[in-house]
Amino acid sequence: MKLSVNTFVSLDGVMQGPGGPEEDTTGGFTRGGWVIPHFDEDFGRIVDEEWFAHADAVLLGRSTFEMMRTYWSAYPNQDELVARVLNTYPKYLVSTTLTDEQAAWGPTTVLRDDIVEQVRALKERPGRELQVHGSWQLAQTLHNAGLVDVYRLLVFPVVVGNGKRLFDDTTRPSAFRTVSRGTTAAGATHLVLEPAEFTRGDLGIVDGEAVITEVPV
Template sequence: MELSVNTFITLDGVMQGPGGADEDRSNGFTRGGWIVPNAADGQLDPVDGWFENADAFLLGRTTFEMMREYWSQVTDPENHVATALNTWKKYVVSDTLSDADAAWGDTTVLRGDIVEQVRRLKEQPGRELQVHGSWQLARSLHDAGLVDTYRLLQFPVVVGEGKRLFADGAAPAGYRITESEVLTGGAGAVSLTLRQTEFGELETGAFVVRDGKDEIA
């Protein structure tokens, strides 16, 4: 399986608490719910497509518990996201959560060396092992070079504080945009799909002036 990270972000890269004021108040965050005023008129349409690529989900404990509380209540059979989360295979990363406390459909608790365990999960057949939200987990997997694809739904708002997808110190890496769409209606969110380049490395260069011409060195 490939590993993908799927998340909502702001213009300043914040991914914390998009869906509600109380979704994630850690570190004193008070600006949760920033996608809600921008979620109408098809602005969340790409999300169903994200879930259609999944065979299993990998979540941090905070995101797992938030999703379980909300999505376990959604019983509409036409809601693809709820059906996927309530019935498909899930892995939750936690050294303190018991198997009994993690009960939500087909769920397995991962403890210990998460990077090595995720490497083994990626060796299994299937389409995608998907991370949704899960800021700390996503950062660890990025730094380990395990993320094959990012799917970002970026909203035209600046929050000014909060957990950022790529905070200072993130491992340098190179990606290419394979899909992009400005969603019509509403505020005009931007849907992006990025895949790691062949070597996954950040390339650098320089502009120079030669014989009076602006060129790439």
């Protein structure tokens, strides 16, 4: 299976608490709900048809797991795609604190140690995608281990200012190949990116001509 990271992100890279003021207040975060003013029909179509429609299994961190379980297990239309995937597809939860009983939500397996190697082994299984949704710390760990095959980002036209970021100063450098891009009616940008080798260059003038040279990393 491919490993994909699917998430909402602000212009300044924040992914914390997009769906509501109380969704994730870790660290005193008070700006939750920044996605809601930008909801439109395109948003729902992208999340359904271009994200969850590719899933065969879901991989979540503890906080995102508990938030999603509370919402989607009580969702009124259990036949909708996102509800069906999250409630009935295989899920893998990264947690050192929850017991199997506490993690009960459909077919859920708790991963407690050697996370990178366990995820590496899951990727060897047949299937389309093992999908990470939200799960800030897990997404960073998997990126730094070189395990992410594709990023699907909805980038919203808002600067949040502080909060958990998809990439920060601990992130392993990477370039990306843009597989596809588009915009929603409300102004969000949908990006599908594949990681590539980080490279650098320099722009100079040689014999009166602008010359681009590669700089060793």
